[in-house]
Amino acid sequence: MLVAVYAVFALAAGARAGVQIATRFSDAPVAYSLSAFAAVVYVLATVALALGGRASWRVAVAACSVELAGVLVVGTLSLADPAAFPDATVWSGYGRGYGFVPLVLPVVGLFWLRRTARTSGGARTGGGTEEGGARAG
Numbered sequence: 001m002l003v004a005v006y007a008v009f010a011l012a013a014g015a016r017a018g019v020q021i022a023t024r025f026s027d028a029p030v031a032y033s034l035s036a037f038a039a040v041v042y043v044l045a046t047v048a049l050a051l052g053g054r055a056s057w058r059v060a061v062a063a064c065s066v067e068l069a070g071v072l073v074v075g076t077l078s079l080a081d082p083a084a085f086p087d088a089t090v091w092s093g094y095g096r097g098y099g100f101v102p103l104v105l106p107v108v109g110l111f112w113l114r115r116t117a118r119t120s121g122g123a124r125t126g127g128g129t130e131e132g133g134a135r136a137g
Contacts, residue, residue, distance in 0.1 A: 010042035010046050013036075016035055016039075020087070021036060027087060041063050049109070060113055065110065068106035078093055
């Protein structure tokens with residue numbers, strides 16, 4: 001379920017950023033670039049969570065951590081100085097435009113990664129891979 005939600009957000013953020021950058025980039029280049037960056041982070045998290053394995057676990061932790069930091073920083077800045085963000089990003093207002101899912105998602109992701117690391121030593125993230133990274137048959 002977590003991988004599916006990340007995949008939806010990767011698609012949503014990527015599509016939004018693509019349209020914004022292609023049609024009106026000069027209106028709010030920082031906001032649209034941040035949306036594109038968020039899309040890349042969501043793609044990384046999706047792939048890492050889906051693959052499993054030790055290296056993927058580390059990438060997933062990094063992606064979720066960057067996402068959480070991004071939503072906290074951009075969310076705070078967008079509320080403190082709305083003029084700096086003339087158009088919303090995925091992370092503006094702590095993800096208000098997306099039902100605050102961008103704020104909750106990395107917390108859930110990090111909690112799940114921590115839980116799976118504790119139960120399997122971080123070698124498996126639930127993506128159906130064994131410690132060496134080979135798919136279980």
